[in-house]
Amino acid sequence: MTSASLGGNGNGNGSDLLRIAVPNKGALSQAASDILRESGYRQRHDSKELALIDADNGVEFFYLRPRDIALYVGEGTLDVGITGRDLLLDSGAKAEEVMSLGFGRSRFHFAGPAGRYTRLEDLNGLRIATSYVGVVQSFLQDRGIDATVTRLDGAVETSIQLGVADVIADVVETGSTLKAAGLATFGEVILESEAVLITRGGDVPPGFEVFKRRVDGVLVARSYVMMDYDIPRDRVEAAVAVTPGLEGPTISPLGREGWVAVRVMVPRAGAQRLMDELYDVGARAILLTDIHACRL
Numbered sequence: 001m002t003s004a005s006l007g008g009n010g011n012g013n014g015s016d017l018l019r020i021a022v023p024n025k026g027a028l029s030q031a032a033s034d035i036l037r038e039s040g041y042r043q044r045h046d047s048k049e050l051a052l053i054d055a056d057n058g059v060e061f062f063y064l065r066p067r068d069i070a071l072y073v074g075e076g077t078l079d080v081g082i083t084g085r086d087l088l089l090d091s092g093a094k095a096e097e098v099m100s101l102g103f104g105r106s107r108f109h110f111a112g113p114a115g116r117y118t119r120l121e122d123l124n125g126l127r128i129a130t131s132y133v134g135v136v137q138s139f140l141q142d143r144g145i146d147a148t149v150t151r152l153d154g155a156v157e158t159s160i161q162l163g164v165a166d167v168i169a170d171v172v173e174t175g176s177t178l179k180a181a182g183l184a185t186f187g188e189v190i191l192e193s194e195a196v197l198i199t200r201g202g203d204v205p206p207g208f209e210v211f212k213r214r215v216d217g218v219l220v221a222r223s224y225v226m227m228d229y230d231i232p233r234d235r236v237e238a239a240v241a242v243t244p245g246l247e248g249p250t251i252s253p254l255g256r257e258g259w260v261a262v263r264v265m266v267p268r269a270g271a272q273r274l275m276d277e278l279y280d281v282g283a284r285a286i287l288l289t290d291i292h293a294c295r296l
Protein backbone atom coordinates (compact mmCIF):
# COMPACT_ATOMS: atom_id res chain seq x y z
CA MET A 1 0.00 0.00 0.00
CA THR A 2 1.41 3.39 -0.87
CA SER A 3 1.27 6.11 1.70
CA ALA A 4 -0.97 8.11 -0.65
CA SER A 5 -3.58 5.35 -0.54
CA LEU A 6 -3.80 5.82 3.22
CA GLY A 7 -5.47 9.13 2.56
CA GLY A 8 -4.67 12.34 4.40
CA ASN A 9 -1.75 14.40 3.24
CA GLY A 10 0.29 11.51 1.93
CA ASN A 11 2.55 11.22 4.95
CA GLY A 12 0.97 7.94 5.95
CA ASN A 13 -0.55 9.34 9.12
CA GLY A 14 -4.07 9.69 7.75
CA SER A 15 -4.01 13.34 8.78
CA ASP A 16 -5.02 16.23 6.56
CA LEU A 17 -2.85 18.54 8.61
CA LEU A 18 0.57 19.72 7.46
CA ARG A 19 2.97 18.35 10.11
CA ILE A 20 5.67 20.82 11.08
CA ALA A 21 8.70 20.30 13.34
CA VAL A 22 9.73 23.27 15.48
CA PRO A 23 12.83 23.53 17.75
CA ASN A 24 11.72 22.95 21.34
CA LYS A 25 14.80 24.45 23.04
CA GLY A 26 18.06 26.19 22.34
CA ALA A 27 19.20 29.02 20.15
CA LEU A 28 16.47 28.63 17.48
CA SER A 29 13.42 27.90 19.58
CA GLN A 30 12.06 31.36 20.46
CA ALA A 31 12.70 32.91 17.05
CA ALA A 32 11.10 29.93 15.29
CA SER A 33 7.90 30.25 17.34
CA ASP A 34 7.92 34.02 16.77
CA ILE A 35 8.01 33.72 12.98
CA LEU A 36 5.22 31.11 13.06
CA ARG A 37 3.08 33.33 15.27
CA GLU A 38 3.68 36.28 12.94
CA SER A 39 2.65 34.01 10.06
CA GLY A 40 -0.75 33.64 11.71
CA TYR A 41 -0.31 30.25 13.41
CA ARG A 42 -1.06 29.32 17.00
CA GLN A 43 2.01 28.56 19.09
CA ARG A 44 2.36 26.89 22.46
CA HIS A 45 2.33 29.06 25.59
CA ASP A 46 3.92 26.42 27.79
CA SER A 47 7.39 25.10 26.91
CA LYS A 48 6.32 21.67 28.23
CA GLU A 49 3.75 21.23 25.44
CA LEU A 50 5.09 18.67 22.97
CA ALA A 51 2.65 19.16 20.11
CA LEU A 52 -0.12 21.54 19.15
CA ILE A 53 -2.88 21.33 16.54
CA ASP A 54 -3.95 24.49 14.72
CA ALA A 55 -6.90 23.02 12.84
CA ASP A 56 -8.16 26.40 11.57
CA ASN A 57 -4.92 26.77 9.63
CA GLY A 58 -4.53 23.10 8.69
CA VAL A 59 -1.27 22.47 10.54
CA GLU A 60 0.09 20.51 13.48
CA PHE A 61 3.31 21.51 15.25
CA PHE A 62 5.71 19.08 16.94
CA TYR A 63 8.30 20.59 19.30
CA LEU A 64 11.49 18.57 18.91
CA ARG A 65 15.23 18.84 19.49
CA PRO A 66 16.61 20.86 16.57
CA ARG A 67 19.24 18.17 15.98
CA ASP A 68 16.52 15.52 15.42
CA ILE A 69 14.30 17.58 13.13
CA ALA A 70 16.11 16.82 9.85
CA LEU A 71 15.82 13.09 10.59
CA TYR A 72 12.03 13.24 11.09
CA VAL A 73 11.60 15.25 7.91
CA GLY A 74 14.12 13.21 5.90
CA GLU A 75 12.33 9.95 6.59
CA GLY A 76 8.92 11.49 5.86
CA THR A 77 7.41 11.26 9.36
CA LEU A 78 6.95 15.02 9.36
CA ASP A 79 6.36 17.23 6.31
CA VAL A 80 8.27 20.41 7.15
CA GLY A 81 10.88 21.45 9.71
CA ILE A 82 12.69 24.46 11.05
CA THR A 83 16.30 23.71 11.97
CA GLY A 84 19.83 25.04 11.48
CA ARG A 85 21.61 24.55 8.16
CA ASP A 86 24.59 23.14 10.10
CA LEU A 87 22.35 20.61 11.88
CA LEU A 88 20.73 19.59 8.58
CA LEU A 89 24.13 18.95 6.97
CA ASP A 90 25.49 17.23 10.06
CA SER A 91 22.54 14.81 10.16
CA GLY A 92 23.12 13.45 6.65
CA ALA A 93 19.31 13.16 6.42
CA LYS A 94 17.59 13.20 3.03
CA ALA A 95 15.92 16.52 3.72
CA GLU A 96 16.35 19.65 1.62
CA GLU A 97 16.68 23.31 2.50
CA VAL A 98 13.76 25.20 0.96
CA MET A 99 14.17 28.68 2.41
CA SER A 100 16.53 30.47 4.77
CA LEU A 101 14.80 32.26 7.63
CA GLY A 102 17.20 35.08 8.57
CA PHE A 103 17.70 34.19 12.25
CA GLY A 104 19.99 31.87 14.22
CA ARG A 105 22.99 32.99 12.20
CA SER A 106 26.32 31.46 13.16
CA ARG A 107 29.68 30.46 11.75
CA PHE A 108 31.29 27.10 12.24
CA HIS A 109 35.02 27.24 12.95
CA PHE A 110 38.04 25.35 14.13
CA ALA A 111 39.55 26.90 17.25
CA GLY A 112 42.54 26.20 19.46
CA PRO A 113 44.63 27.86 22.15
CA ALA A 114 45.14 31.46 20.96
CA GLY A 115 48.21 31.71 18.71
CA ARG A 116 49.09 27.98 18.65
CA TYR A 117 47.55 26.99 15.30
CA THR A 118 47.18 29.14 12.20
CA ARG A 119 46.57 26.93 9.15
CA LEU A 120 44.20 24.08 8.31
CA GLU A 121 47.20 21.80 7.66
CA ASP A 122 48.08 22.19 11.34
CA LEU A 123 45.12 19.88 12.03
CA ASN A 124 46.97 16.80 10.73
CA GLY A 125 47.44 14.35 13.57
CA LEU A 126 45.43 16.39 16.09
CA ARG A 127 42.40 15.41 18.20
CA ILE A 128 39.31 17.50 17.37
CA ALA A 129 36.31 17.68 19.72
CA THR A 130 32.95 18.71 18.27
CA SER A 131 29.18 18.20 18.47
CA TYR A 132 29.08 18.24 14.65
CA VAL A 133 31.02 15.11 13.67
CA GLY A 134 29.33 14.77 10.26
CA VAL A 135 30.20 18.31 9.18
CA VAL A 136 33.78 18.08 10.47
CA GLN A 137 34.54 14.67 9.00
CA SER A 138 33.31 15.57 5.54
CA PHE A 139 35.26 18.85 5.65
CA LEU A 140 38.48 17.02 6.63
CA GLN A 141 37.91 14.36 4.00
CA ASP A 142 37.40 16.96 1.25
CA ARG A 143 40.71 18.56 2.18
CA GLY A 144 42.66 15.35 2.73
CA ILE A 145 43.36 16.14 6.40
CA ASP A 146 43.99 13.22 8.76
CA ALA A 147 42.77 13.98 12.31
CA THR A 148 40.84 12.18 15.05
CA VAL A 149 37.31 13.47 15.65
CA THR A 150 35.62 13.01 19.02
CA ARG A 151 31.92 13.69 19.57
CA LEU A 152 30.89 15.72 22.62
CA ASP A 153 27.39 16.92 23.43
CA GLY A 154 28.29 20.49 24.34
CA ALA A 155 30.70 22.72 26.25
CA VAL A 156 33.34 21.55 23.78
CA GLU A 157 35.63 24.51 24.63
CA THR A 158 36.47 22.89 27.98
CA SER A 159 37.72 19.68 26.34
CA ILE A 160 41.03 21.34 25.45
CA GLN A 161 41.71 22.48 29.01
CA LEU A 162 40.86 18.97 30.21
CA GLY A 163 43.32 17.41 27.76
CA VAL A 164 40.67 15.45 25.84
CA ALA A 165 41.27 17.33 22.59
CA ASP A 166 43.86 19.61 20.95
CA VAL A 167 41.36 21.73 19.04
CA ILE A 168 37.59 22.09 18.74
CA ALA A 169 35.18 22.72 15.90
CA ASP A 170 32.14 24.63 17.06
CA VAL A 171 29.45 27.20 16.45
CA VAL A 172 30.63 30.78 16.92
CA GLU A 173 28.11 33.58 17.24
CA THR A 174 29.56 36.53 19.16
CA GLY A 175 32.90 34.81 19.89
CA SER A 176 32.65 35.54 23.61
CA THR A 177 32.66 31.86 24.67
CA LEU A 178 35.89 31.21 22.76
CA LYS A 179 37.50 34.31 24.19
CA ALA A 180 36.57 33.37 27.75
CA ALA A 181 38.21 29.97 27.20
CA GLY A 182 41.42 31.55 25.82
CA LEU A 183 40.76 30.07 22.37
CA ALA A 184 40.89 31.60 18.90
CA THR A 185 39.62 30.48 15.50
CA PHE A 186 42.02 29.53 12.74
CA GLY A 187 41.73 28.40 9.12
CA GLU A 188 38.75 29.25 6.95
CA VAL A 189 35.09 29.34 8.02
CA ILE A 190 33.83 25.76 7.73
CA LEU A 191 30.19 26.72 7.31
CA GLU A 192 27.88 29.74 7.50
CA SER A 193 24.62 28.73 9.08
CA GLU A 194 21.20 30.13 9.87
CA ALA A 195 17.74 28.73 10.53
CA VAL A 196 16.21 27.11 7.45
CA LEU A 197 12.91 25.62 6.37
CA ILE A 198 13.33 22.01 5.25
CA THR A 199 11.20 19.39 3.48
CA ARG A 200 11.89 15.92 2.16
CA GLY A 201 12.09 17.21 -1.42
CA GLY A 202 10.22 15.64 -4.35
CA ASP A 203 6.45 16.13 -4.26
CA VAL A 204 5.56 18.95 -1.92
CA PRO A 205 2.89 18.01 0.62
CA PRO A 206 -0.52 19.66 0.16
CA GLY A 207 -0.70 22.82 2.21
CA PHE A 208 3.02 23.45 2.03
CA GLU A 209 2.78 26.21 -0.58
CA VAL A 210 0.36 28.19 1.61
CA PHE A 211 2.61 27.71 4.64
CA LYS A 212 5.70 28.77 2.69
CA ARG A 213 3.94 31.85 1.26
CA ARG A 214 2.90 32.93 4.76
CA VAL A 215 6.42 32.60 6.16
CA ASP A 216 7.87 34.29 3.10
CA GLY A 217 5.40 37.15 3.64
CA VAL A 218 6.70 37.66 7.16
CA LEU A 219 10.31 37.68 5.97
CA VAL A 220 9.47 40.33 3.37
CA ALA A 221 7.51 42.33 5.95
CA ARG A 222 10.52 42.21 8.27
CA SER A 223 12.97 43.47 5.69
CA TYR A 224 10.79 46.05 3.91
CA VAL A 225 8.84 49.09 5.06
CA MET A 226 6.13 51.10 3.33
CA MET A 227 7.03 54.63 2.29
CA ASP A 228 4.44 57.29 1.37
CA TYR A 229 5.22 60.77 0.12
CA ASP A 230 3.78 63.70 -1.79
CA ILE A 231 5.74 65.24 -4.64
CA PRO A 232 5.27 67.76 -7.47
CA ARG A 233 4.29 65.81 -10.60
CA ASP A 234 7.29 67.15 -12.55
CA ARG A 235 9.69 65.60 -10.01
CA VAL A 236 8.13 62.15 -9.87
CA GLU A 237 10.70 60.69 -12.21
CA ALA A 238 13.59 61.77 -9.98
CA ALA A 239 11.80 60.44 -6.88
CA VAL A 240 10.98 57.09 -8.51
CA ALA A 241 14.65 56.72 -9.40
CA VAL A 242 15.36 56.91 -5.65
CA THR A 243 12.55 54.50 -4.69
CA PRO A 244 11.80 52.17 -7.61
CA GLY A 245 9.85 49.70 -5.41
CA LEU A 246 9.45 46.00 -6.06
CA GLU A 247 7.03 46.26 -8.98
CA GLY A 248 6.96 50.03 -9.47
CA PRO A 249 5.38 52.57 -7.11
CA THR A 250 1.66 53.33 -6.82
CA ILE A 251 1.07 56.93 -7.94
CA SER A 252 -2.25 58.59 -7.05
CA PRO A 253 -3.67 62.06 -7.68
CA LEU A 254 -3.61 64.60 -4.82
CA GLY A 255 -6.07 67.40 -4.03
CA ARG A 256 -3.19 69.84 -4.35
CA GLU A 257 -2.78 71.07 -7.94
CA GLY A 258 0.34 69.71 -9.69
CA TRP A 259 1.16 67.21 -6.90
CA VAL A 260 0.83 63.42 -6.64
CA ALA A 261 1.02 60.89 -3.80
CA VAL A 262 3.46 58.00 -4.11
CA ARG A 263 3.37 54.70 -2.16
CA VAL A 264 6.24 52.25 -2.44
CA MET A 265 7.94 49.40 -0.55
CA VAL A 266 11.59 50.03 0.29
CA PRO A 267 14.23 47.98 2.13
CA ARG A 268 14.15 48.72 5.87
CA ALA A 269 17.93 49.06 5.94
CA GLY A 270 18.81 52.47 4.55
CA ALA A 271 15.22 53.77 4.57
CA GLN A 272 16.21 56.92 6.49
CA ARG A 273 18.82 57.75 3.86
CA LEU A 274 16.16 57.33 1.13
CA MET A 275 13.91 59.79 3.04
CA ASP A 276 16.74 62.37 3.00
CA GLU A 277 17.24 61.87 -0.73
CA LEU A 278 13.51 62.16 -1.42
CA TYR A 279 13.34 65.38 0.56
CA ASP A 280 16.20 66.75 -1.53
CA VAL A 281 14.35 66.03 -4.79
CA GLY A 282 11.25 67.83 -3.49
CA ALA A 283 9.15 65.19 -1.72
CA ARG A 284 7.24 66.26 1.42
CA ALA A 285 5.04 64.50 4.02
CA ILE A 286 7.33 61.49 3.75
CA LEU A 287 5.99 58.70 5.99
CA LEU A 288 7.45 55.35 6.91
CA THR A 289 5.23 52.52 8.20
CA ASP A 290 5.82 48.92 9.18
CA ILE A 291 4.36 46.11 7.12
CA HIS A 292 3.04 43.31 9.32
CA ALA A 293 2.53 40.67 6.67
CA CYS A 294 2.21 40.47 2.90
CA ARG A 295 1.76 38.16 -0.07
CA LEU A 296 3.77 39.32 -3.02
Ligand SMILES: Nc1ncnc2c1ncn2[C@@H]1O[C@H](COP(=O)(O)OP(=O)(O)OP(=O)(O)O)[C@@H](O)[C@H]1O
Nearest residue numbers: 025026027028066084086087104105106171173193
Ligand atom coordinates in the same frame (compact mmCIF):
# COMPACT_ATOMS: atom_id res chain seq x y z
N1 LIG B 1 25.12 31.12 20.10
C1 LIG B 1 24.70 29.98 19.56
N2 LIG B 1 24.96 28.82 20.17
C2 LIG B 1 24.56 27.65 19.67
N3 LIG B 1 23.91 27.53 18.52
C3 LIG B 1 23.62 28.65 17.86
C4 LIG B 1 24.01 29.92 18.33
N4 LIG B 1 23.58 30.83 17.46
C5 LIG B 1 22.96 30.15 16.49
N5 LIG B 1 22.99 28.84 16.71
C6 LIG B 1 22.41 27.79 15.88
O1 LIG B 1 21.46 27.05 16.63
C7 LIG B 1 21.50 25.67 16.25
C8 LIG B 1 21.83 24.84 17.46
O2 LIG B 1 20.73 24.80 18.21
P1 LIG B 1 20.62 23.87 19.49
O3 LIG B 1 19.34 24.20 20.10
O4 LIG B 1 20.92 22.46 19.14
O5 LIG B 1 21.89 24.32 20.26
P2 LIG B 1 22.03 25.10 21.54
O6 LIG B 1 21.55 26.48 21.44
O7 LIG B 1 23.46 24.89 21.82
O8 LIG B 1 21.08 24.31 22.53
P3 LIG B 1 21.47 23.44 23.75
O9 LIG B 1 22.75 24.00 24.25
O10 LIG B 1 20.29 23.66 24.63
O11 LIG B 1 21.58 22.05 23.26
C9 LIG B 1 22.55 25.56 15.18
O12 LIG B 1 21.91 25.65 13.93
C10 LIG B 1 23.43 26.74 15.44
O13 LIG B 1 24.11 27.18 14.28
Ligand SMILES: O=P(O)(O)OC[C@H]1O[C@H](OP(=O)(O)OP(=O)(O)O)[C@H](O)[C@@H]1O
Nearest residue numbers: 154155156171172173174175176177178
Ligand atom coordinates in the same frame (compact mmCIF):
# COMPACT_ATOMS: atom_id res chain seq x y z
O1 LIG C 1 30.08 32.82 20.05
P1 LIG C 1 29.12 32.81 21.20
O2 LIG C 1 28.12 33.91 21.13
O3 LIG C 1 29.83 32.78 22.52
O4 LIG C 1 28.23 31.48 21.08
C1 LIG C 1 28.77 30.24 20.78
C2 LIG C 1 28.66 29.30 21.93
O5 LIG C 1 27.29 29.03 22.23
C3 LIG C 1 27.02 27.63 22.11
O6 LIG C 1 27.13 26.99 23.32
P2 LIG C 1 25.90 26.84 24.33
O7 LIG C 1 25.76 28.05 25.19
O8 LIG C 1 24.69 26.46 23.56
O9 LIG C 1 26.38 25.66 25.25
P3 LIG C 1 26.69 24.15 24.83
O10 LIG C 1 28.08 24.15 24.28
O11 LIG C 1 26.59 23.39 26.08
O12 LIG C 1 25.69 23.74 23.81
C4 LIG C 1 28.13 27.15 21.18
O13 LIG C 1 28.37 25.77 21.33
C5 LIG C 1 29.31 27.99 21.59
O14 LIG C 1 29.92 27.46 22.72
Ligand SMILES: [Mg+2]
Nearest residue numbers: 026027154155
Ligand atom coordinates in the same frame (compact mmCIF):
# COMPACT_ATOMS: atom_id res chain seq x y z
MG1 LIG D 1 24.48 24.49 22.88
